[in-house]
Amino acid sequence: AQRVTQPEKLLSVFKGAPVELKCNYSYSGSPELFWYVQYSRQRLQLLLRHISRESIKGFTADLNKGETSFHLKKPFAQEEDSAMYYCAVLGPGTYKYIFGTGTRLKVLA
């Protein structure tokens, strides 16, 4: 079955601490992986896609095909990183994103 799992509903870290938001997926074939972020009362915004291998706002994510994971990491969390983070999969030959349930990141002062 096609599935995206984000095991943590809520993750609280202190400012300056490292953060890792977990994402595991189950998908046959070679899907594309994305991270979207939703700040309070705002729209879903693209944060990262695995094929571009960029670092946005200090966040990185590496696709591990062996572990079927795409964890989002940042070495030093900032208060403005507090938001809802969604991992999403786009399968080959399909148009639909499959989203995880999201992780709310709270960065404490």
Add this chain to the structure above:
Amino acid sequence: EPEVTQTPSHQVTQMGQEVILRCVPISNHLYFYWYRQILGQKVEFLVSFYNNEISEKSEIFDDQFSVERPDGSNFTLKIRSTKLEDSAMYFCASSKDSNQPQHFGDGTRLSIL
């Protein structure tokens, strides 16, 4: 930066009534999508639309739902006879191509009474 816009931001409708949710995708995008998010649940795909026809739909998108691009700019989602369980946040999205990232609107909160 161009954005996907959705109207209204909040729609309250009596059960059994028809509702139309409106979206203006980014102007040079060719692929359009609707998703919904029931409170406390994940964002779920409803339908994708390309070249004036549905390219993919989920099992949620039954006969009560329809989509239309009535002119060169709008993309609408119609629910014919709303049910209580249709209460959700509905997101419109668009992309330049099917393998390009999807850009989302702010969403319309639909409340069925």
